[in-house]
Structure formats: structure tokens, C-alpha cells
Amino acid sequence: SGLSPHWYPRVQNGEEPWHPVCCLVPSPAIPMSTLPQLSPETLRAGSWHYNVCLFFFFPILVFPWFGLDIGGTLVKLVYFEPKDITAEEEEEEVENLKSIRKYLTSNVAYGSTGIRDVHLELKDLTLCGRKGNLHFIRFPTHDMPAFIQMGSEKHFSSLHTTLCATGGGAYKFEQDFRTVGDLQLCKLDELDCLVKGVLYIDSVGFNGDSECYYFENPTDSEKCQKLPFNLENPYPLLLVNIGSGVSILAVYSKDNYKRVTGTSLGGGTFFGLCCLLTGCSTFEEALEMASLGDSTKVDKLVRDIYGGDYERFGLPGWAVASSFGNMMSKEKRESVSKEDLARATLITITNNIGSIARMCALNENINRVVFVGNFLRINTISMRLLAYALDYWSKGQLKALFLEHEGYFGAVGAFLELLNSA
Incomplete structure (x- = not known):
């Protein structure tokens, strides 16, 4: 009719703002001037030729x-x-x-x-x-x-x-x-x-920079570079979340993903074992000790067993054959430092996660593996090891990727x- 509607709110001050509001539009037979004089009680009691519309107002999200x-x-x-x-x-x-x-x-x-x-x-x-x-x-x-x-x-x-x-x-x-x-x-x-969280943060970026990155030449301290990676078309990807434990997800789209597997040996295991073996009291302290240690004094390597590489099966001499294997020897137990034990613990947990992630990626036919979780916070040793291990053991078929916001997703x-x- 072109007439302005009159509003009769069904909420009072102080009530939630998302209740419906009744909009009464009079038919042309009823003078517009009569509507403001009618109370809600009168409207409910009488028979009026009004077109009634209900408008629903959704809540304005309250801060914080x-x-x-x-x-x-x-x-x-x-x-x-x-x-x-x-x-x-x-x-x-x-x-x-x-x-x-x-x-x-x-x-x-x-x-x-x-x-x-x-x-x-x-x-x-x-x-x-x-x-x-x-x-x-x-x-x-x-x-x-x-x-x-x-x-x-x-x-x-x-x-x-x-x-x-x-x-x-x-x-x-x-x-x-x-x-x-x-x-x-x-x-x-x-x-x-x-x-x-992962998909959103990657989509908005990191203040103009890339959220996602990878390591080039991860084993070379002088040549190692942290480089941005464009995850614009992310699917499919294997998402490895390393917190206290580990969950591994195959993500095929924003609404299609599944938990493939996981392991109880995660960041909590590393920190807990370091507390037992070294007496450290914080995650930061455990990582600092690990950065100063030598895991080869604790682990038994392929070369310790074969005297070099195990060429028939392509196992290099530097590969770990038995984590903490040298600790069976009393003499070697007495010669290792707390820093060596912390480093070996970090390498053991990281190698296990990398091995499981690699098998999952191969089974799911996914070549991009994204590692997240607070285990990776200030933990460059593990990130570089994961980057190298996935590339080496897959002969370049798998790429390890990392995200700046690690454990906040x-x-x-x-x-x-x-x-x-x-």
C-alpha cells in the first residue's frame, strides 16, 4: 500500500535483542492515523484487518x-x-x-x-x-x-x-x-x-606475509633457508597436529576430512622424559639442553652395527638403528651428558612422528604434509629434521610444511x- 509500517516490539528494555518484532501494516480500509492510538492489548483483543509481518532480529555479538x-x-x-x-x-x-x-x-x-x-x-x-x-x-x-x-x-x-x-x-x-x-x-x-583454524589463518595470511613455509637445505646450518610456501590450493593435505600427543588428519576439502591415526608419543612424551632424565622443569629448558647435546652418543646408528652403510637396503650409516641403544653399555651411560639425553629424546620422538606421517601420506596418496602444534614452538631442530627426513626417505616425493601460528589453530x-x- 506504500504506507509506512508501525512497529510493536515484543521485547522490553533489558531483554535479549533477538526476539521477533511484530510489524503491523494496516489495510487501506483502516485509517493510518488510528494505529498509533492502539495499545498492544487492544490489538490482541480486537479483530483488525491488518497485514502482520514478523521480523526476526539476530543478536549483535557482544564483546569480548x-x-x-x-x-x-x-x-x-x-x-x-x-x-x-x-x-x-x-x-x-x-x-x-x-x-x-x-x-x-x-x-x-x-x-x-x-x-x-x-x-x-x-x-x-x-x-x-x-x-x-x-x-x-x-x-x-x-x-x-x-x-x-x-x-x-x-x-x-x-x-x-x-x-x-x-x-x-x-x-x-x-x-x-x-x-x-x-x-x-x-x-x-x-x-x-x-x-x-588452519584454513582461516592461511587464507588471511600473516600481516601481509605467508603463513605457510618450508625449509630448503634443512641439514646445512649455513645454507638452510626458511622460505614461504603458497598454500592457495591446499587440498589434499595431511595435517599432523603435535601437541601432548599426535593426531594425523587427511584433509580433502574444508568439509571433508578424517582422522587417519595418531600416536601417544608426542610433545608431552618429550617433555616428560626430559624432566625424568635431565631434571629440567620447562619445555624451553628441555629444548635448550637438546640444542647443546649429541644424540649419537646415546643412539645406536647403522654404522655402529655394520661399520658403515647398509647398502643393500639403502640405509645410510648415520641413520638411527636403535634409539637409546648405546645406553645398554655401562661405560657409555657414564659418558653421556644430560644435554645428550635431551637431544636423543627429541630425535627419538621426532623420528617416530616423521615415520608415521610418511606412511600415512603414502597410504592416502598425499604429497603435502603440514605440521602444526605447540611441540614445534621454538623447536627448529625438530622442524628441520622432519623436513629432511620426509624429503630423504620419500626420494623427494613428500614436502614438509609448517605454519607460523603453530599451536593456536x-x-x-x-x-x-x-x-x-x-
Whole structure:
């Protein structure tokens, strides 16, 4: 009829904004001037010749925006910091939200164990129509109770935000979130989140640079180069996620992937064994010790058995025949250092992961293997070894690829699910 509709909201101030709103458009037989005088009660009671339309308004996602991945060893958190807040928004913003944003973005460390990886920050992203930066934060899982308590003290529940979480800890700590933090978790599958996170971060890139890279000449310290790799057409790929344990996925498209296999011998095994063998107390300390050690004093090599190469089967003399095999000898046990033991532990775990990944790639007929997970954080030794081993044992058919954001993809996937829910 060309007449302007009159709106009768079915929500009052303070209620959720996504309820339907009733739009009443009068038929031409009823004067438009009568409509504003009618109360909702009158409209419900009478018989009116009105065209009634229902419009559903979806929620505007309330800040703050988080994604959590609560793993067996580390908690990974991503936080979106809006940079386009208007003066009106800032004036209306509650103190709790201002406090949380300031706390997260003005610090690079939280307590004695929480770290914000500033070098991984993604700048000027546009998400749900808002522009801002994505921050990446990690802390040990054993500090999860302190994190929940902090959320309670900062009255996080008053913000009415949704916490999307993945990883086993989303189930383990669900009750604590509810009782201590007064927060309800939205629990998500960790492999779904992992794949979504990898594909998204690779698609947006790393502040203008490539997210994906590989190593050229990985065994030559002088010639080794870290070079960008274009993962624009990623499928199919084998995704090897090395956390406390290892999961290996074959990814054929963004919606078609499967878990091929896994192993319990992962980053948690390396760190745990190093703690036992060397007395170290942090992952960083374990890697530092490994960088100074010589694994050939601990492992038995092919040349230790054959006196050189095992040519018939193409086994070079430097290949490991038996991990920790030299430790059967009392004399050799007494001659090795803690650094040697740490290096041998790192090589053992890395070789095992590389061997399983290679077999999976061959079985699935996939030639690109992408390694992710926090085991690879500051762990150049393992990355270069994986790069060399896959290339050498496949005779150049397999390529090992790595991603800059290593262990944060599950948290990114959970974060994306939060945005999709709106």
C-alpha cells in the first residue's frame, strides 16, 4: 500500500535483542492515523484487518570475543581487540569490559606463566563488520583453576558473553567454569576447530606475509633457508597436529576430512622424559639442553652395527638403528651428558612422528604434509629434521610444511564458531 509500517516490539528494555518484532501494516480500509492510538492489548483483543509481518532480529555479538583450546599441557586463547570503537560505544562500555581489554592488551605476561605471543598478533582483521587485532595467549593447563578464578574476580559472567572452547579441558573444566566462574561453555570438537583454524589463518595470511613455509637445505646450518610456501590450493593435505600427543588428519576439502591415526608419543612424551632424565622443569629448558647435546652418543646408528652403510637396503650409516641403544653399555651411560639425553629424546620422538606421517601420506596418496602444534614452538631442530627426513626417505616425493601460528589453530577454530553462532 506504500504506507509506512508501525512497529510493536515484543521485547522490553533489558531483554535479549533477538526476539521477533511484530510489524503491523494496516489495510487501506483502516485509517493510518488510528494505529498509533492502539495499545498492544487492544490489538490482541480486537479483530483488525491488518497485514502482520514478523521480523526476526539476530543478536549483535557482544564483546569480548574469545576462543579457547584447553589442551593436556597448554591452554591457548585468542582474543579479538576491536580498534573501531566509537565514542558512543566507549561511553556505554561497562567497566568490566574495559578492564578486561586493558589487562589483555597492555601486558605480554600474565602472572608467572601466562604469555601473549606478541610476534604472532594479526593486525587489521575485519570480522563481523568490526575491525581489530587478534591476540594469541598461552598458559599451562595446570593454571586453569587460577584463570577461572580470575574470570570470576573480574565479573566476566556479567558481560553475558559466550565462551567457545575446544580440547579435552573443555569437558574436564566445564563444572569449574559453571560453579566458580558462573560461565557456560560452548564445547566444540577439537579436530573440527583445528581444520577451520588452519584454513582461516592461511587464507588471511600473516600481516601481509605467508603463513605457510618450508625449509630448503634443512641439514646445512649455513645454507638452510626458511622460505614461504603458497598454500592457495591446499587440498589434499595431511595435517599432523603435535601437541601432548599426535593426531594425523587427511584433509580433502574444508568439509571433508578424517582422522587417519595418531600416536601417544608426542610433545608431552618429550617433555616428560626430559624432566625424568635431565631434571629440567620447562619445555624451553628441555629444548635448550637438546640444542647443546649429541644424540649419537646415546643412539645406536647403522654404522655402529655394520661399520658403515647398509647398502643393500639403502640405509645410510648415520641413520638411527636403535634409539637409546648405546645406553645398554655401562661405560657409555657414564659418558653421556644430560644435554645428550635431551637431544636423543627429541630425535627419538621426532623420528617416530616423521615415520608415521610418511606412511600415512603414502597410504592416502598425499604429497603435502603440514605440521602444526605447540611441540614445534621454538623447536627448529625438530622442524628441520622432519623436513629432511620426509624429503630423504620419500626420494623427494613428500614436502614438509609448517605454519607460523603453530599451536593456536584449535583456539582460532573455536573463535570462528563463536562468530558463526551470531
